[in-house]
Amino acid sequence: METSQSNDPCVPPASPWAPSAAGWATTAGDAVCDLVTVPARQGLEAVDILRRGTGEAVGPVLHDDGGDTLGFLVPAGTAACWDVPGSTCTETNGQGLRLAPEPPVEGSDWLLPPGEADLATDPAVLRRALGEAARMIEAADSCR
DSSP states (O other): OEEEOSSOTTSOOOOTTOOOTTOSOOOSSOOOEEEEEEEHHHHHHHHHHHHHSSSOOOOOEEEETTSSEEEEEEETTGGGGOOOTTOEEEEOTTSOOOOOSSOSSTTEEEEEOTTSSOSSOOHHHHHHHHHHHHHHHHHHHHTO
C-alpha cells in the first residue's frame, strides 16, 4: 500500500480505512478505487459542496464509527499525485477495494453508499471541494 500526504509523505498516518492483510471487501466487477481520507468536518462540508454543485457528482463516501474521518472513493491511481494538505490518499495496489453493499472496513459505514452515488469522485472536483470546505471552516472558526 502506498500513501501520499502533502505534509510528510514518508510517515503515513494511522487510518481506519487501511486494508487488512486479507484485503478489502470485493464484489463481482473491477471498479478498483483509491481512498481519500479527510477529517469529518471538512469531509461533510465537501460532500455538501459537491451535492450542491451543478454536474459535479460525488461517489461513495465512507465514515468511521467514531465519526472522526470520511473516506471518498476516487479512481485508482489518484494516490500517485494526491497532495491536498490535511488529507491522505491510500492506494490499494490491486488489493481489491471494490464497491460492495457492505462497508469494506470493519467499524465503518456508508455515508453515500454505492448505487446511490457515482462510481468514484473525480479527484480534481474533490480537490476543489476540499479547498472550499477548508476556507469555509477557517472563516467560520475566525468569527468565534
